[in-house]
Amino acid sequence: MPQQAAVQIRHLTKAIGKKTIVDDLSFDIPEGEVFGFLGPNGAGKTTTIRMMVGLITKTRGKVFVYGTDVDKDFRAAMNRVGAIVENPELYKFLTGYQNLKHFARMSTGVGEERIREVVKLVGLEQRIHDKVKTYSLGMRQRLGLAQALLRKPDVLILDEPTNGLDPAGIRELRDHLRTLAKRDGVAVIVSSHLLSEMELMCDRVAIIQSGKLVDVRTIRNGLGADEDTEQTTEIQVDDGEAAVAVIRADHAGVSAQLQESAVVVSVTRDKVPEIVRSLVVAGIKIYAVNSVNKSLEDTFLEITGGGSIGV
Amino acid sequence: MFKLLSNENMKIYRRLRTWILLGIILLATVLVAVVIRTHEQENPNWKQTLIAQNADLQQSLQHDQQLPPESRQHMQSTIQMNQYYIDHNLNPTRMTGWKFATTAESLSALLIAFIVVVAGDIVASEFSTGTIKMLLTQTATRTQILLSKYVAALLHALFMTAAMLVFSLLCGWIVFGMAGAGEPQFFTDGQGHMHQMPVAGYLFMHYGFLFIEVIFTATIAFMVSAIFRSSTLAITLSVLAFFVGNTLVAALSRYSWVKYILFANTDLSRYVEGGPPVAGMTLGFSIIMLIIYFVVMNLLAWYIFTKRDVALT
Numbered sequence: 001m002p003q004q005a006a007v008q009i010r011h012l013t014k015a016i017g018k019k020t021i022v023d024d025l026s027f028d029i030p031e032g033e034v035f036g037f038l039g040p041n042g043a044g045k046t047t048t049i050r051m052m053v054g055l056i057t058k059t060r061g062k063v064f065v066y067g068t069d070v071d072k073d074f075r076a077a078m079n080r081v082g083a084i085v086e087n088p089e090l091y092k093f094l095t096g097y098q099n100l101k102h103f104a105r106m107s108t109g110v111g112e113e114r115i116r117e118v119v120k121l122v123g124l125e126q127r128i129h130d131k132v133k134t135y136s137l138g139m140r141q142r143l144g145l146a147q148a149l150l151r152k153p154d155v156l157i158l159d160e161p162t163n164g165l166d167p168a169g170i171r172e173l174r175d176h177l178r179t180l181a182k183r184d185g186v187a188v189i190v191s192s193h194l195l196s197e198m199e200l201m202c203d204r205v206a207i208i209q210s211g212k213l214v215d216v217r218t219i220r221n222g223l224g225a226d227e228d229t230e231q232t233t234e235i236q237v238d239d240g241e242a243a244v245a246v247i248r249a250d251h252a253g254v255s256a257q258l259q260e261s262a263v264v265v266s267v268t269r270d271k272v273p274e275i276v277r278s279l280v281v282a283g284i285k286i287y288a289v290n291s292v293n294k295s296l297e298d299t300f301l302e303i304t305g306g307g308s309i310g311v
Numbered sequence: 312m313f314k315l316l317s318n319e320n321m322k323i324y325r326r327l328r329t330w331i332l333l334g335i336i337l338l339a340t341v342l343v344a345v346v347i348r349t350h351e352q353e354n355p356n357w358k359q360t361l362i363a364q365n366a367d368l369q370q371s372l373q374h375d376q377q378l379p380p381e382s383r384q385h386m387q388s389t390i391q392m393n394q395y396y397i398d399h400n401l402n403p404t405r406m407t408g409w410k411f412a413t414t415a416e417s418l419s420a421l422l423i424a425f426i427v428v429v430a431g432d433i434v435a436s437e438f439s440t441g442t443i444k445m446l447l448t449q450t451a452t453r454t455q456i457l458l459s460k461y462v463a464a465l466l467h468a469l470f471m472t473a474a475m476l477v478f479s480l481l482c483g484w485i486v487f488g489m490a491g492a493g494e495p496q497f498f499t500d501g502q503g504h505m506h507q508m509p510v511a512g513y514l515f516m517h518y519g520f521l522f523i524e525v526i527f528t529a530t531i532a533f534m535v536s537a538i539f540r541s542s543t544l545a546i547t548l549s550v551l552a553f554f555v556g557n558t559l560v561a562a563l564s565r566y567s568w569v570k571y572i573l574f575a576n577t578d579l580s581r582y583v584e585g586g587p588p589v590a591g592m593t594l595g596f597s598i599i600m601l602i603i604y605f606v607v608m609n610l611l612a613w614y615i616f617t618k619r620d621v622a623l624t
């Protein structure tokens with residue numbers, strides 16, 4: 001094995017009665033990656049996460065955290081994991097600080113200093129000594145995240161972490177998760193049913209539908225974008241037809257199509273500035289340049305079938 | 312493990328409910344003291360009354376030959392007891408702080424009900440609030456978490472029982488005075504023989520036996536709580552089991568199988584005073600039954616708590 005995966009999931013299956021909720025999932029998550037579970041409501045994302053952290057038994061399959069079987073040595077495996085499963089439910093009659101203290105006591109080597117650190121990290125300094133019952137959903141989400149970070153986990157598992165966060169909070173969380181992954185090598189696993197969110201946050205996404213793994217895709221336009229593969233780029237211009245002509249003339253081999261008022265090209269990342277320059281030189285006005293990952297969106301929409309819940 | 316226990320303690324004692332329940336017990340104790348104080352009628356001629364009563368009893372004993380032997384024994388015991396009071400110039404109608412504390416022990420039904428509220432809620436509330444997910448995704452095993460909760464529940468039971476003892480003594484001392492710890496308390500055993508011991512010793516002995524009952528009722532609540540994950544069910548079932556169980560044992564005491572019911576065995580004080588509910592039961596038998604019940608209930612709670620899925624909430 002070239003590099004040890006932080007998390008290995010092998011043939012993970014959960015059946016309740018005759019119904020198979022999670023069906024034979026297998027994939028690896030390397031360290032330093034933000035990995036997304038994407039799927040419509042009821043796809044089995046939460047169920048998968050529950051199995052990973054030992055809340056429910058596995059009908060079949062195994063989960064390894066840095067090579068440790070979660071079922072064989074729960075304590076050793078969980079010592080490297082921080083998690084929030086579904087909504088972050090905390091003790092409402094305690095303050096945020098008392099809650100963190102409670103969970104710090106359950107971990108080894110988490111002192112007052114670390115508690116203060118995570119409180120600052122999630123931006124809860126102002127309210128940390130208030131009772132949790134006075135918190136808003138977003139504040140509870142932040143406190144839940146603080147709890148998950150207490151142990152400086154190598155693997156962070158978050159189920160719908162953006163639920164309840166305001167746009168600024170989502171952005172902060174996204175930046176924060178990416179920093180954790182890139183700087184500290186944390187393997188971050190997030191679940192969501194929102195494609196747009198996943199595109200911005202994740203390096204790779206597993207698409208799950210009715211408990212089955214449909215596809216694992218690398219997100220190409222994220223920070224970790226691949227330099228050599230082509231991506232779809234949309235250029236908003238004043239004169240689409242002229243633009244297509246310019247591109248076809250200046251860049252042989254590049255496919256350019258007109259879609260409504262935009263020109264859509266499929267090129268590698270380093271080609272984008274060249275195309276833009278030739279358009280500028282030709283006197284075409286450019287209003288916007290967006291990179292889109294049509295193929296992922298198409299796959300996802302196909303699966304979700306216009307919003308109906310897959311059962 | 313110690314850290315887990317302090318977590319559980321924090322969750323019990325940082326809740327207002329815990330203190331409200333304790334407050335109700337203390338209030339009830341004060342109330343009993345006030346009622347006794349205001350209705351207390353010391354009989355100034357108590358000695359004459361006792362002498363007259365003894366003379367009556369002697370008469371009956373001598374003239375009524377048809378008396379069943381138990382009655383005879385009981386009457387003789389009463390004469391002995393009265394004579395003791397007369398000889399030692401002790402007014403049996405006079406309330407003391409110590410006597411009050413033994414009287415206030417009758418609030419134990421309330422105590423048990425309140426202890427069960429906490430013991431029956433300690434596991435179930437984690438499920439109803441969803442915090443169980445957070446609790447079980449830390450590094451502690453389910454066995455450790457369950458054990459810490461059980462110990463915390465028993466410590467709370469001990470705390471409440473001790474609080475009731477201390478408070479009823481304080482209350483008694485303030486209202487009726489501290490004297491009289493060595494006064495004798497008379498009681499009859501299963502065979503109808505009269506015994507006596509200092510009232511202070513009698514009080515502590517009773518609290519010891521009460522605590523055994525408390526442990527078992529709390530264990531039932533804890534077990535139901537861990538198995539069914541519902542505090543309502545746990546509290547209702549165990550309070551019901553406590554009252555119905557005790558009544559049932561009393562009502563069906565002529566059947567010998569009743570001795571295998573838990574509640575026929577929880578009140579060990581009956582081997583000292585009053586006799587066991589079913590004839591032929593021995594202290595050794597009861598202790599063995601209690602140990603069996605204890606082990607079975609805890610194993611059941613442990614097995615189900617550690618094995619069952621934490622389903623979607």
Ligand SMILES: Nc1ncnc2c1ncn2[C@@H]1O[C@H](COP(=O)(O)OP(=O)(O)OP(=O)(O)O)[C@@H](O)[C@H]1O
Nearest residue numbers: 016021040041042043044045046047048193622623
């Ligand atoms: N205890 C259970 N018994 C039977 N079916 C269950 C049980 N728990 C979950 N399911 C079913 O399993 C499927 C997957 O549920 P899960 O909560 O994992 O979905 P999800 O992907 O997290 O969805 P969401 O986006 O709504 O959070 C659903 O169809 C659900 O009805």
Ligand SMILES: [Mg+2]
Nearest residue numbers: 045046086159
């Ligand atoms: Mg879910």
